[in-house]
Structure formats: structure tokens, C-alpha cells
Amino acid sequence: MLHRGLLIAILSVGFSIAQTLPKEPVLSLxxxxxxxxxxxxxxxxxxYKIAVNVLNKSGVVLVALRDQDAGPxxxxxxxxxxxxxVSTKTPTSVFAKKIEKNEMSSGLVNLSxxxxxxxxxxxxxxxxxxxxxxxxxxxxxGDLDEKCAQIGIDSVQKDLE
Numbered sequence: 001m002l003h004r005g006l007l008i009a010i011l012s013v014g015f016s017i018a019q020t021l022p023k024e025p026v027l028s029l030x031x032x033x034x035x036x037x038x039x040x041x042x043x044x045x046x047x048y049k050i051a052v053n054v055l056n057k058s059g060v061v062l063v064a065l066r067d068q069d070a071g072p073x074x075x076x077x078x079x080x081x082x083x084x085x086v087s088t089k090t091p092t093s094v095f096a097k098k099i100e101k102n103e104m105s106s107g108l109v110n111l112s113x114x115x116x117x118x119x120x121x122x123x124x125x126x127x128x129x130x131x132x133x134x135x136x137x138x139x140x141x142g143d144l145d146e147k148c149a150q151i152g153i154d155s156v157q158k159d160l161e
Contacts (some may be wrong), residue, residue, distance in 0.1 A: 025126035027054075031159045032062040032132065035124065039136055039152030040065050043144075050138030050148065051075040053082045054124070057131050067138070074138040081121030081135030081145070084115040089130040092121035093146055120145030124153055126160040 005128040032054040044051040044067060051066035051074035066075050075123040081092050088095075095117035098104040104117070119142025134152055153160075 002102075025131050025160075026042060027056050027062065027124060027126075027132035029062055031156050032056075034156050034159070035134055036063040036065045037152075038155035039148045040139065041066075042151040043136065043148040046095040046139070046144070046148070048139040048148070049074075049145060050136050050145065051078045052137075052149070052152070053135045054152075055082045055086050055133050055135075059063060059083050059086055062132070066084055070138045074144055077116065077118075077137030078120070078135040080114050080116035080146075081118065081137060082133040083112075083121075083135070084116055085121035085123050085135065086130065086133035087112070087115070089123050091119075091123065091146065092117060092135075093119035093142065096142060118142045118145075120149060122146065122149045122153060124160070131160075132136040 001018045017070050036052045036054045040050065049067040049070040051070050053061055054063040056062055061079065064075060095104060096119045099117050120137055121133060121135040123130045124134060134149045136149045139145045139148065
């Protein structure tokens with residue numbers, strides 16, 4: 001009888017803990033794939049051969065796509081843009097502008113070999129929380145990469161709310 005009472009007490013504590021765990025939005029594979037496909041499609045329609053990476057909030061690749069004619073550097077470039085953006089929760093264009101104005105600390109540049117400070121990386125947010133990031137690389141200018149990335153995010157905005 002004592003064992004049964006102990007089991008009930010343990011289960012009760014377990015249930016109460018489970019009920020208090022925080023619930024955070026998560027970037028699903030399906031949504032990440034839509035973001036990547038729509039970014040790639042937009043750049044392709046604009047005549048750019050790009051690669052795109054979508055990472056979860058921990059910096060793990062969920063989706064990596066590359067146009068068959070994109071340069072070999074684009075997959076790594078898009079990964080680094082997404083990694084920088086998810087790590088800092090900031091668009092990489094913010095850093096690109098600071099570098100142009102010579103306003104950025106060199107310490108940030110040396111934090112990670114995966115940081116890159118060129119436009120084309122954007123955080124993906126849900127409920128004001130960064131749940132991942134997209135990086136696009138291969139268009140002639142970073143602002144064009146960023147445009148495609150933003151269109152990818154915008155295409156799933158309802159899924160992120």
C-alpha cells in the first residue's frame with residue numbers, strides 16, 4: 001500500500017511539473033522548407049542563382065537548397081549568414097552597414113569562424129521570439145539576397161503567428 005501511495009505522489013509531482021514547463025514557438029521543418037523554397041523561387045525569378053539555408057534557433061540546419069547553377073561558395077555563405085543572424089538575433093545587414101561606417105568592434109568579428117557580416121541573413125521570429133534564421137547568398141549584392149530572404153519569411157507569416 002505504501003508503494004502505491006508513493007507512486008501516486010511521484011506521478012502527481014510529475015504532472016504538475018509538466019504543466020508548468022514553458023511553451024516556446026518552434027520552427028518546424030515544413031515551415032522552414034517553405035521559407036527556403038520561396039526565397040529560392042524569388043531569386044530565381046529575379047535572375048539570381050543562389051543558395052539558401054534555414055537554421056533552427058540552435059543554429060542547426062533544417063533546410064539547405066542551392067540552385068544548380070549557383071556558385072560553389074553560396075551554400076557556405078548562406079549558412080554563415082543564417083548562423084550570424086540566429087546567433088545575434090539581428091539581420092546581417094545591420095552589421096554590414098556598421099562595417100561600412102567603421103562602427104563595429106573587431107571582437108565580434110573574431111567570435112566565431114561562422115560569422116559573416118554581409119547582408120542576406122535574417123532572423124525568423126514568432127511571437128517576438130527568434131526561432132531560427134535564413135541566409136541567402138549568390139545575388140550580385142547582399143541587399144538582393146536579403147530581399148529574397150524576406151520574401152521567404154513573408155510567405156509563411158501566418159504560420160509564424
